[in-house]
Amino acid sequence: MAYRIQEGRLGAAFDCAADDALLRAGLRAGLPLAYECNAGGCGTCKFELLDGEIVEAWPAAPGLSERDRGRRRFLACQSRPASDCRIRMIGRGEAAEAPLPVRVGATLESVLDLTHDMREFRFATDRPAAFLPGQYALLSLPGLPSMRAYSMSNIANDAGEWHFIIRRVRGGAATSLLFDLRPGAPVTLDGPYGRAYLRTGASRNVVCIAGGSGLSPMIGIARGLDRLGGEPLGSVDFFYGGRSADDICGEALLRNLPRLGESLRFHPIVSNEDSRWTGRIGMVHELVADLPKEAFAEADFYLAGPPPMAEAVVSLLSRGRAVPADRIHYDRFF
Numbered sequence: 001m002a003y004r005i006q007e008g009r010l011g012a013a014f015d016c017a018a019d020d021a022l023l024r025a026g027l028r029a030g031l032p033l034a035y036e037c038n039a040g041g042c043g044t045c046k047f048e049l050l051d052g053e054i055v056e057a058w059p060a061a062p063g064l065s066e067r068d069r070g071r072r073r074f075l076a077c078q079s080r081p082a083s084d085c086r087i088r089m090i091g092r093g094e095a096a097e098a099p100l101p102v103r104v105g106a107t108l109e110s111v112l113d114l115t116h117d118m119r120e121f122r123f124a125t126d127r128p129a130a131f132l133p134g135q136y137a138l139l140s141l142p143g144l145p146s147m148r149a150y151s152m153s154n155i156a157n158d159a160g161e162w163h164f165i166i167r168r169v170r171g172g173a174a175t176s177l178l179f180d181l182r183p184g185a186p187v188t189l190d191g192p193y194g195r196a197y198l199r200t201g202a203s204r205n206v207v208c209i210a211g212g213s214g215l216s217p218m219i220g221i222a223r224g225l226d227r228l229g230g231e232p233l234g235s236v237d238f239f240y241g242g243r244s245a246d247d248i249c250g251e252a253l254l255r256n257l258p259r260l261g262e263s264l265r266f267h268p269i270v271s272n273e274d275s276r277w278t279g280r281i282g283m284v285h286e287l288v289a290d291l292p293k294e295a296f297a298e299a300d301f302y303l304a305g306p307p308p309m310a311e312a313v314v315s316l317l318s319r320g321r322a323v324p325a326d327r328i329h330y331d332r333f334f
């Protein structure tokens with residue numbers, strides 16, 4: 001069953017199935033709705049309910065304040081329709097060049113251990129995997145009522161392969177299930193989503209900055225760069241921050257990318273004192289700050305990781321180094 005949704009900011013209408021979220025149905029219809037995390041955390045997808053009934057998947061989602069709740073504001077990524085509705089999105093979205101998101105069944109094919117708590121999970125669908133490097137998908141896992149977002153570490157392909165580098169969260173509802181899945185297990189995959197995808201028009205240098213599980217989309221960006229035809233690549237500076245020496249990985253995956261070759265510089269850093277570590281200790285944005293001044297004037301910046309890391313890096317780039325907003329691309333991980 002589907003309901004008709006009238007959206008006032010764009011003056012557009014779309015159908016939304018009773019089991020779909022208003023945000024995702026609008027994006028499936030090709031509307032440029034405002035969003036970022038798809039997970040209830042950022043608040044970018046807020047809307048005002050003018051008429052009709054909705055059901056909230058996660059009423060306590062942190063993306064809404066008490067003030068929002070008092071003003072009949074809801075999160076489009078957490079709202080399913082229970083009738084035809086009239087809504088007005090609060091934020092302004094941007095048109096994306098990415099494929100439209102779809103829901104498909106997928107099967108776990110294999111897993112690859114990268115560190116003590118990070119694995120690359122490889123899922124397969126029976127249709128081509130269509131997405132831009134750096135985007136993410138939502139996984140529905142058997143037994144878990146809410147979906148979780150995971151970023152693809154690979155690039156689009158006709159074989160229907162979707163790879164995700166995922167960090168196990170101690171006591172985490174989704175990752176506990178994921179790390180127990182065996183090859184052959186079915187999941188539902190909904191995507192692609194995300195605005196932090198590789199921009200191919202510019203022939204600038206690229207800086208990738210990852211914290212923890214933010215490695216996945218940054219590896220996806222690097223793999224996308226490796227496959228770009230045409231212009232020779234500029235420099236690729238890849239920063240990766242972990243807590244201790246055990247967390248640092250990714251360089252071997254990057255060194256396997258033939259086109260990156262000499263253009264690639266890998267800069268790891270750990271935040272905890274660690275006797276096994278001979279490199280820099282500190283936060284990843286402190287290492288980025290050491291780039292020469294010219295690097296900030298010329299590069300496109302991609303970053304992924306937890307909100308405190310994203311905020312520190314964005315503050316350094318935009319306030320500290322005057323990098324314009326259209327050269328900083330990120331989706332925060334909530």
Ligand SMILES: Cc1cc2nc3c(=O)[nH]c(=O)nc-3n(C[C@H](O)[C@H](O)[C@H](O)COP(=O)(O)OP(=O)(O)OC[C@H]3O[C@@H](n4cnc5c(N)ncnc54)[C@H](O)[C@@H]3O)c2cc1C
Nearest residue numbers: 037058146149150151166167172173174175213216333334
């Ligand atoms: C855009 C994006 C991309 C991401 N990419 C990756 C990636 O590539 N690799 C990776 O390891 N992690 C990634 N994450 C983080 C990932 O989605 C999970 O938050 C993480 O795996 C922990 O999940 P968990 O269920 O094990 O932990 P939990 O601590 O149980 O839950 C984690 C998160 O799930 C959400 N949540 C909690 N309760 C509910 C509820 N009732 N309904 C809906 N949502 C709820 C909240 O956002 C919470 O912070 C990404 C997150 C986002 C937003």
Ligand code: FES
Nearest residue numbers: 038040042043077
């Ligand atoms: S809270 Fe809906 S997109 Fe982030």
